[in-house]
Amino acid sequence: MQTVVLVIHLMLVAALIGVVLLQRSEGGGLGIGGGGAGGFMSSRGTTNLLTRTTAILAAGFFATSLFLAWYAGYERQPASIINNSTAPLSGDKAPGNLLDSLKKPDAPATPAAPVAPAAPQAPQSR
Numbered sequence: 859m860q861t862v863v864l865v866i867h868l869m870l871v872a873a874l875i876g877v878v879l880l881q882r883s884e885g886g887g888l889g890i891g892g893g894g895a896g897g898f899m900s901s902r903g904t905t906n907l908l909t910r911t912t913a914i915l916a917a918g919f920f921a922t923s924l925f926l927a928w929y930a931g932y933e934r935q936p937a938s939i940i941n942n943s944t945a946p947l948s949g950d951k952a953p954g955n956l957l958d959s960l961k962k963p964d965a966p967a968t969p970a971a972p973v974a975p976a977a978p979q980a981p982q983s984r
Contacts (some may be wrong), residue, residue, distance in 0.1 A: 863925055866922060867926060878913050881905075
């Protein structure tokens with residue numbers, strides 16, 4: 859069902875783009891379009907038809923967008939990122955929560971601190 863609605867949605871998008879591109883420019887923002895007494899888009903009835911078609915296609919696009927957004931989250935269960943029992947852990951430990959998965963596996967409790975020399979020494983090459 860989601861695939862059918864998605865295909866309809868994409869067809870609406872393509873048709874909406876085509877209808878918007880067919881409409882005559884009224885603002886002349888780029889200095890093109892508009893003028894001319896004759897031509898393909900000169901009658902008032904064609905302009906009204908394109909305006910209505912744009913409105914219908916936009917309503918269909920809006921409806922299919924809402925449906926697809928609703929359907930995407932329809933069967934999704936609420937989840938917690940803190941009590942994630944499916945987090946992959948390295949090693950053979952049982953899965954725990956998020957904080958357990960962030961711990962380094964088998965890390966010593968306190969790292970061994972380097973022993974400070976008793977007296978000043980000259981640097982040694984390694």
